[in-house]
Amino acid sequence: MKSRYLIPLAVFIVIVGFLAVGLKNDPKRVPSPLVGKPAPRFELPTLYDPEEKITPEKLRGKVWLLNVWASWCVSCRAEHEVIKRLARMNLVPVYGLNYKDEEADAKAWLGQLGNPYEASLVDREGNVGIDWGVYGVPETFVIDKKGIIRHKVIGPVNDEILQETLVPLIRKLIEEEG
């Protein structure tokens, strides 16, 4: 058999290879340039105490999570049980970033589904969200003791991500020097 009859087959295999890799890539997942960088600063009031202002500097020295949520966000509802489970582990404080939401709606939402957050920071205009590169709620950031963003979960956190990624990472970060 002449080898040139194999050329179409070879081309076909190459194309299949590219398509197979393409299938595994999720275009919705845009890697954040902020991972490995200091958390963008903000100063935001909390949902239940507008007088209390929280900044990343205040949280220096501990590992913490920032979970971006909103009452209008459907997948936030789906991940909420997992976030509650994570908070109940008492590993690290979980802060919420209440993104472009109405105060009453946000409070009703937490009242109905339970409030796992240490505090929810209110980002009415979404400016902090933009600084943190939020483009699809929910998103979850892991911040280390030095105030560096170490990981970002885009989309709802499920049990698999929780057990296989977040918990091991958090344990590791707690061990690190502050």
Next chain:
Amino acid sequence: MRRLFLPLLLLVPLLAQGAIEVHQFDDPQKEKIYKELIDELRCLVCQNQNLADSNAELAQDLRQKTYEMVEAGKSKDEIVDWMVARYGDFVLYRPPLQRNTLLLWIGPFLIFLVGVVVLVRFIRRRPAGGEEVLSEEERRKAEALLRGDGEDGT
């Protein structure tokens, strides 16, 4: 009645106004920068649209930010850097030439080159036909056929 009704129907499209915000610029140069930017920046939510085309809420916010920065006199590069710092190279419809985009930029030229090589080889290998010279005997045969008196007498 009908005469009045039909012209009234012409007013219906006025109800269907798009909900796109209008920005005022004091300087046409700034307006140009703004238009170029929202044309080249990509919407993160609806990924195959640029900021100009998208009506997603984040795209509206980012258009607003772009407008504010342009009005504040920031240059195009500064605004692009601001976007990239937050959302990565993904926001650029015109990705920068760097190590991980090298293939993207030179890939088409590589494929073109491969095509040229294949074409040249194909042409070279083709037998140089068309100019085959007839032997003396063949020529005689052909002339006889053309004259119409075949040798075999038909």
